Amino acid sequence: MRALGEFLTGRRFRDAVLLPVISLLCGFAVASVVVVLSGANPLDAFGALFEGAFTNRHAVPETLIATIPYIFLGLGVAVGFRAGLFNIGAEGQFYLGAVFGVFVGFNLHGLPGIVHVPIAFLAGMFGGFLWASIPGVLKARFGAHEVITTIMLNYVAFLLTDYLINNKGPLADKHATAPKTPFIDATAQLPILLPGSRLHMGLILALLAVPLVWFLLVRTTIGFRIRAVGLNATAARAAGISVGWTLVTVMGISGALAGLAGADEVLGVSHFMPPSFSVGYGFDAIAVALLARSNPWAILPSAFLFGAMRSGAGFMQLVTGVSADLISIVQATVITFVAAPLLVRWIFRLREVPEAPVHIAEVGGLGAAAPGSAAPTTLEETATS
Amino acid sequence: MSSVFLALDFQQLFRQFDLLSLATLTIVTATPLTLAALGGVMCERSGVINIALEGIMLTTAFVGFVAALVTHNLAVGLLAALLSGMLIAALHAVLSIEFLVDQIVSGTVINILALGITGVFYRTFLQQQNVKGPGTLPVWRIPLLSDIPWVGPIFFRNQGVTYAMLILVVVVHIVLFNTVWGLRTRACGEHPLAADTAGINVKLVRYVNVISSGVLGGLGGSYFSLQQIGNFLPGITGGRGFIALAAMIFGKWTPIGAFLASLLFAGADTVGVRLQYLGVRLPTQFLSMLPYVLTIVVVAGAMGRAIAPAAVGRPYRKA
Numbered sequence: 001m002r003a004l005g006e007f008l009t010g011r012r013f014r015d016a017v018l019l020p021v022i023s024l025l026c027g028f029a030v031a032s033v034v035v036v037l038s039g040a041n042p043l044d045a046f047g048a049l050f051e052g053a054f055t056n057r058h059a060v061p062e063t064l065i066a067t068i069p070y071i072f073l074g075l076g077v078a079v080g081f082r083a084g085l086f087n088i089g090a091e092g093q094f095y096l097g098a099v100f101g102v103f104v105g106f107n108l109h110g111l112p113g114i115v116h117v118p119i120a121f122l123a124g125m126f127g128g129f130l131w132a133s134i135p136g137v138l139k140a141r142f143g144a145h146e147v148i149t150t151i152m153l154n155y156v157a158f159l160l161t162d163y164l165i166n167n168k169g170p171l172a173d174k175h176a177t178a179p180k181t182p183f184i185d186a187t188a189q190l191p192i193l194l195p196g197s198r199l200h201m202g203l204i205l206a207l208l209a210v211p212l213v214w215f216l217l218v219r220t221t222i223g224f225r226i227r228a229v230g231l232n233a234t235a236a237r238a239a240g241i242s243v244g245w246t247l248v249t250v251m252g253i254s255g256a257l258a259g260l261a262g263a264d265e266v267l268g269v270s271h272f273m274p275p276s277f278s279v280g281y282g283f284d285a286i287a288v289a290l291l292a293r294s295n296p297w298a299i300l301p302s303a304f305l306f307g308a309m310r311s312g313a314g315f316m317q318l319v320t321g322v323s324a325d326l327i328s329i330v331q332a333t334v335i336t337f338v339a340a341p342l343l344v345r346w347i348f349r350l351r352e353v354p355e356a357p358v359h360i361a362e363v364g365g366l367g368a369a370a371p372g373s374a375a376p377t378t379l380e381e382t383a384t385s
Numbered sequence: 386m387s388s389v390f391l392a393l394d395f396q397q398l399f400r401q402f403d404l405l406s407l408a409t410l411t412i413v414t415a416t417p418l419t420l421a422a423l424g425g426v427m428c429e430r431s432g433v434i435n436i437a438l439e440g441i442m443l444t445t446a447f448v449g450f451v452a453a454l455v456t457h458n459l460a461v462g463l464l465a466a467l468l469s470g471m472l473i474a475a476l477h478a479v480l481s482i483e484f485l486v487d488q489i490v491s492g493t494v495i496n497i498l499a500l501g502i503t504g505v506f507y508r509t510f511l512q513q514q515n516v517k518g519p520g521t522l523p524v525w526r527i528p529l530l531s532d533i534p535w536v537g538p539i540f541f542r543n544q545g546v547t548y549a550m551l552i553l554v555v556v557v558h559i560v561l562f563n564t565v566w567g568l569r570t571r572a573c574g575e576h577p578l579a580a581d582t583a584g585i586n587v588k589l590v591r592y593v594n595v596i597s598s599g600v601l602g603g604l605g606g607s608y609f610s611l612q613q614i615g616n617f618l619p620g621i622t623g624g625r626g627f628i629a630l631a632a633m634i635f636g637k638w639t640p641i642g643a644f645l646a647s648l649l650f651a652g653a654d655t656v657g658v659r660l661q662y663l664g665v666r667l668p669t670q671f672l673s674m675l676p677y678v679l680t681i682v683v684v685a686g687a688m689g690r691a692i693a694p695a696a697v698g699r700p701y702r703k704a
Contacts, residue, residue, distance in 0.1 A: 034502065038509040086489055134681075144685040147436060147489055151627050152677045152684075159677075163670035286493065317508075325504025332498035335490065342484040 020291055023337035027330035034329055035322055045322045052315025053308035061197035067307030069261040071206040073285030074303050075213045076257030078294040083250040084230040089150025090258040091282025092157030093128040097259025100127030102266045102273040105184025116187040121263050128259020129252050136251025140244035166275040181273045190268040200268035214296040226250055287331040290338050407655055408539050415651035416550045420605035421629030422643035423557050424598030431594035432574040432696045436492035437477045438602045439626025440499030445470045445606030447503040450617040453519035463607050470603020471596050478595035482588055485700045507619050521615040546612045549604055557640040570594055574694035577701040587701050631680040650676050
């Protein structure tokens with residue numbers, strides 16, 4: 001009991017539990033202001049959000065379905081953060097994963113499900129891996145800042161998908177009236193987990209991914225390199241770690257996880273792919289990872305929370321007319337509070353500064369400095385409290 | 386025989402291409418890019434990264450349009466866009482200068498916030514009703530100058546925001562390289578500790594520069610809703626704020642360089658659109674990719690390396 005008491009008043013509890021909860025409450029507070037300004041009642045709006053996420057018929061399975069991509073994508077973005085990389089391109093990698101997954105899904109025939117599904121997943125991972133490797137290599141080789149390159153590759157991915165599927169593109173279903181790919185074979189569809197709902201086996205896979213990523217980060221050499229580069233690239237280089245290769249690897253892993261999410265969405269939920277089918281999962285994943293402070297285990301509650309918001313937002317828009325975009329306001333506020341320990345200290349008059357979850361290393365002026373190139377640092381600039 | 390046909394085809398293509406209208410269109414398309422890139426230059430030269438320019442342009446495009454719609458006055462709309470730009474930039478300044486939030490995270494927050502706010506209010510106020518737009522800014526022909534062949538139509542038959550852009554390229558250049566303020570700005574971006582030792586108020590300089598990037602971004606945002614289409618659509622900025630940052634990098638953090646780089650991106654955009662009209666057998670999506678791919682190539686430094694201000698991205702705290 002005493003240990004529990006110490007934990008509840010300790011710094012770890014505050015940083016890992018209290019801070020995210022407070023951030024979330026502030027997020028809803030800011031969002032209610034916006035709801036009031038738009039002429040609706042925040043209680044009605046958030047009530048509908050809750051109903052849509054938890055109490056309606058099929059609400060819980062649907063919330064879990066929305067949680068699955070957030071787990072994969074959140075893990076992917078978190079792995080990037082651990083190496084000091086800001087992967088804003090999860091959305092594009094998600095698209096490429098879906099394209100590769102759906103391609104294998106409707107082109108291979110006669111395989112048993114136990115073979116077809118893994119091949120489709122691998123293809124999806126490969127798609128995401130490929131797309132994320134571009135900014136990885138550009139960063140490692142030329143020092144191109146990944147924030148700009150990944151955002152640009154998102155737009156390229158949207159256009160590429162549009163070309164492939166829209167207007168009788170190479171992957172379009174020639175017999176369908178609406179632009180979409182053909183349906184994937186039954187053997188590639190994920191089995192349903194909960195009879196009578198759409199909840200599919202992808203949830204198990206996502207739950208398995210969490211300990212795997214944790215193990216990778218904390219118990220393997222690659223994970224050690226990733227964390228070393230994230231903490232101090234110059235020191236890592238001095239210790240003989242190839243910073244460039246590590247960055248490429250991290251982007252690859254991050255992209256593969258995003259690709260997994262894309263493939264899962266196609267194999268488990270839609271079973272085909274329209275030209276634009278994501279509702280911004282890849283961007284939400286940034287908030288998921290930040291709220292979890294890039295801790296793989298904490299991704300679970302964080303992803304569930306965003307899954308609930310995402311699945312409730314549609315119902316809220318339907319019932320109260322408040323746009324589902326409202327949840328991005330909650331997200332933005334949450335990120336601000338989690339990323340601004342000084343702000344929290346200032347608001348709540350704390351004496352010590354909570355730990356900041358993100359240090360994006362090697363910023364060095366968007367696109368200029370190669371990783372690890374000596375940037376002038378003064379004592380004043382590195383001191384944080 | 387076939388080669389003759391090809392040559393004829395090419396001539397025809399060239400005529401349809403109409404270089405004059407292409408050049409005019411390029412200047413117009415470069416307007417928001419240049420303005421946002423100038424904002425980026427002001428910001429980064431003082432040591433603060435600003436990837437929020439996309440969100441600033443999106444929000445100000447919306448605010449400017451709504452203000453013009455409500456008051457039936459484009460000037461009020463323009464003013465509202467500038468003021469809201471200052472406000473959002475001030476948020477970025479407070480978060481990154483005062484509360485030492487990672488500048489990239491702070492910028493991302495603002496971009497997400499911009500999507501949310503414009504999305505919610507668009508749905509509430511604009512989507513359902515058939516709003517009659519406030520129109521677009523008038524084209525001003527400068528007497529005499531607009532009659533000069535080539536130069537006239539390209540530079541002197543434009544709308545307000547484009548004129549402002551052309552003037553501001555010069556103004557920002559002079560401010561940055563010929564005034565005390567500019568020297569202080571650059572000092573804060575290169576070596577804030579030295580600037581501080583010399584008695585410069587680093588925080589103040591950074592605040593002013595970040596907020597002025599909001600004014601420039603606000604002008605860029607008003608281009609979309611008040612000059613180009615006289616309406617607002619969600620996501621209307623389409624990543625131009627990020628392309629502008631690439632233009633800033635390619636322009637080596639100088640106003641004139643950023644302007645020329647913006648012209649290059651705008652040119653790629655314009656040519657892409659024109660080729661679509663001409664029915665080139667390349668899928669339209671690939672032509673639309675041009676500016677984005679070009680941005681990646683530029684950021685990767687394939688066309689010459691650029692050196693960023695040394696202290697950009699690093700918060701400064703007085704010892």
